[in-house]
Amino acid sequence: MIEFILNNKSIKTNLPPGMVMLDFIRYEQNLKGTKIGCREGDCGACTVLVGELKDGKVKYQSMTSCLMPIGNAQGKHIVSVEGINMQDLNPVQKAIVEEGGTQCGFCTVGFVMSLVGFCMSEKDSNYENAIAAMDGNICRCTGYKSLERAAGHIVEQLKGRDKNQIIPWLEQQQYIPNYFSKIPERLGSISKSKNGMIKKINVGGGTDLYVQKHDSMIHADIEFVFDNSALKGIKREGNTIYLGASATVEDIRSNDMMNQLFPRLRKHLKLISSTPIRNMATLAGNFVNASPIGDMTIFFLALNAGLTLNNNGVKRNIQLKDFYKGYKTLDKAPDEIIETIYFDVPGKNWYFNFEKVCKRTHLDIASANSAISIELEGSKIKSMNAATGGVFAFPRYLQKTCEYLTGKEISVANILAATEILQIEIAPISDARGAAEYKRLLARQLFLAHFLELFPDKVNAEELFQIETV
């Protein structure tokens, strides 16, 4: 039995927990406002808000209901457009109407929900965040300019919002109906836990599994690990950072400690999927999916991260770079699950960068991505970890390239020499994301870009990229 609240209605259901929320909403509850566009989290037409009770407050995030199993809704508040509709249009709906932000209308509800989610979020209600809230929504009609203008109006109107009283303020201003303030109490009486039997498939956010195995997941024997509290959290112990396997990309992005360690973290993670997907996608999910192009995998490879695997209580540790054995092949027993990801807190003279290039800069899978971490001792590289994705059968840790540069000065000559080794370490193939030759060039460019980003004083851009001065 799964128990949650959908809009203002308490739900208890014995439907298969692997069924996606989108189908539950549309076909079981007959709420047709939520649309089906792609069923792979790439269009946002099915965006809903998912509220989770934490410390007496409900925190709402946007998610794509096409990839969300109802098993992950246990004890939560799910909001579809029907749950925010009132007699009059709310200010978000009004702004979209006023600016002509809806044409064919099929994507519109997704935008409405993303923007209402923005209004409900504790993030600063500035224009940049309003646009970011729509980064998972595709509109084929408007060209987005009218939606940008609508977002501008909404931001204006949110100026009076009391950050400590968001829900009551939004209710008072008729953004949302007034049942929302009772939701924390109602959620409090629903258990958050699910039964603990050992199941065959572990599902975190579902953002990969539900894309790849959409048809079979509904009847799969699923262990839902997304809300498993033992797998959540980001903490520091001594000199090591531990991340729960089910930490989402958004958990990392909004974590203060991580932002201190990685000053450009938000910039880096903005390149990864979209707001709703970042709200769902887990770290371990990205690792075990073993995509050669997994963004977070490349990121953590460059941190030389380790994994703690748990096989029904038997634990072992393995370096992430040793986890990959071949295309979609892992050093992992079927029953083993990733429990924790850890990496050492870098020293003072430590530098990190992440690069990603795709056909479309945002909400796209990379043609190539690349990450690097370098610790300097004086002007020399004391230690270095680098990885690049999309250019090998699995996420490629650049062992030899790193070894080559370790102990060397940061100089254009050394870096260029290293790129020759990098080219030997990779073996890209031509596919929909680019020709092999392009990926070779791109891997090299991104590797060079790290040094320009991190050490602009130490390398001359024109020499590094061998730009002829006219």
Place this chain on the structure above:
Amino acid sequence: MKNIDSRTHTRGESVYVDDMPVIAGTLYAVAFDSVVAHAKIKSLDLTEAEAVTGVERIFTYKDITGENQIGGIIPDEQLLAESVVDFWGMPIALVVAESEEIARVAAKKIKVEFEKLPVIVDPREAAKQNKLIMPPRTFQNGDTSAQWAKCEHIIEGIAESGGQEHLYIETQGAYAVPLENGNIKIYSSTQGPTAVQRTTARVLGLPMHKIEVDVTRLGGGFGGKEDQATTWAIMAALATHHLKRPVKCILDRMADMRMTGKRHPYSSDFKLGLSKDLKILAFEATFYQNAGAAADLSPAVLERTLFHANNTYNIPDAKVTAYSCKTNLPPNTAFRGFGGPQGMFVIEAAIVKAAEELGIEPTVIQEKNLLKDGDMFHYGQITAGCMAKNCWTRADELYNIKKTREEVDAFNAKNKLYKKGFAIMPICFGISFTKTLMNQARALVHVYTDGSVGVSTGAVEMGQGVNTKMLQVAATIFSISVNRVKVETTNTTRVSNTSPTAASATADLNGKATQLACEAILGRLKKRAAIELKANENDITIKDEVVYVKGNKTELTWPKLVTACFINRESLAEHAHYATPEIHFDTTKERGHPFAYHVYGTSLYTVTIDCIRGTYDIDSVRVVHDYGKSMNAAIDRGQIEGGIVQGIGWMTMEELIYNSEGRLMSNALSTYKVPDIYSVPKEILIHPLETEVDSLAIFNSKAVGEPPIMYGIGAYFALRNAVKAFNPSANIPLNAPMTPEKVLMGLYEKSVAFKSEALPV
């Protein structure tokens, strides 16, 4: 006024096909399609699939009671493959079951044996093998062969543009419902209700009147549902016909992308001759259109390529030829612009190549050759009301072409790792279906006894706001509140024999028909008012729901007048017919006057590329657009903004990739990328050029659906311009889209920085 659907759109209350209440007993249909692009079907075994619990029946071509033929222009396309499949994704069988899930499971259990045949994906290869959809066509004006000797510069080359997935967010779908006496009602997400009706009747072997097609609205069409919505409507109807049960057939995204046709990819040869003072003396082009496996709308698309081969330039001596090449891709189809963009891309490519070779700005050649009134198009139509120069000049006044160029150059002089590019894309697009007979429409207007009004037309609402415009026409002619008017669904039993909602002409054609219907009713109302008020009919006017005599307000209001008409047994309804006057075209001579009018515009692009990563931003698109006199500025602005972004998508990130086996590799939203909110131009400025010369546009409000997509071509040339700023010697093929891949390869082409031959393979 705002789009009349916008309230329900934002509330999720607008109804699309899959949102309709499901009738008890509804079955679900899933097509089983080919996994090879060209093969003989050696055997088809349905046994295991039929045994799946919940499967009602599996249909093949043998179950077709009429003709297994869905080709609209040329009868060359089977609904369900008989002995041969000729594209990857061609439907072979239709699984009908109690749920979509069951149908899917069963479809996977169908066993088919193929004997593979050679696959062609390249249009030039098809042409070489003489695999053509129809004989090539040539439009010709003057004598190019006599001109080459006079040319100071002759530039030749190849230009290629890729296909484009429509990516309407609502996938294809239909819901067929059995009525009494074997009649069928189809709710279809189609731009062409009559096409659905006609073709369903043909396939089922029924007269057209037994098929009723009803369309509320589409979640996007863009041409993709002009002809290709028909297949899925027939699939549902075929099952309904046999099973006498309601049947729903909605495609999932990957099936839609795999099985339906897209914008045609083109590969073209061009030859451009310029005089010493850069006048275009001669232009020749040969277009190889990748039609896919069947004609679909390709012949008409190809025709429009020929019409727009000159874009907005005066070319007295031109000869353009087009081949519609039969390949093993899904049959390509209409897409906003309908072959026009592909034609314009080639002439622009020729001009840019000429400018690069001559070391001048393309804008110099562009500006010198703009059309003016009295010039003759290469198909014989004389230019009238030409706004090419007006748009260009106004754009220069507003946006300062020279200064923009200088700013780009100044930026480039200062920056090594980022480069800006600049381009101007002027457009000229002809309005009317190029097939003259299609330029007709009908409207049915009812005035009810309470004064409320219902309007039915052949127009299909797909986001472009046509229903809002129809409502405006009725409210304006009657001079009543918009709240009194309702636009009905598009239904073949109310308005018959319709042309599809296409060619940007729908608001004009249906608007004029609505206008005629309203005027006829208004005439009767005025006559009645004259009697009631004992006044002269010519002195009667109606303004804001009140009758005036010689400009003096009376007590007679709209509802009272309507009632008076009814009591006196006078008709409050009218079914009016409109056919565009003046137009004609003789395909034996390839000459005539095919367009009611042309729409013009000029757009300025600036872009910035990251010369390390090959990524880019479109900084600004600044436009002067020939609106005529917009009857709904908000809707028209939305059409232009949306068209620009869709055009930019086609020219930049939207890359359709088929492998040599004819399999679509960019087959999902994860691999086929359309613009998102971050990739759109930072600035889009649209300045309306208001003119009042075109009486054939409804209320002089010029058609706005397709023309803006061609502005997108400017993005390609601005990016190319930026790459050249970094790597002036780069030899970049004129091949769209300009993906980040092509940008990066262009930036480092022939550069010492990257020697690919030196790398280990």
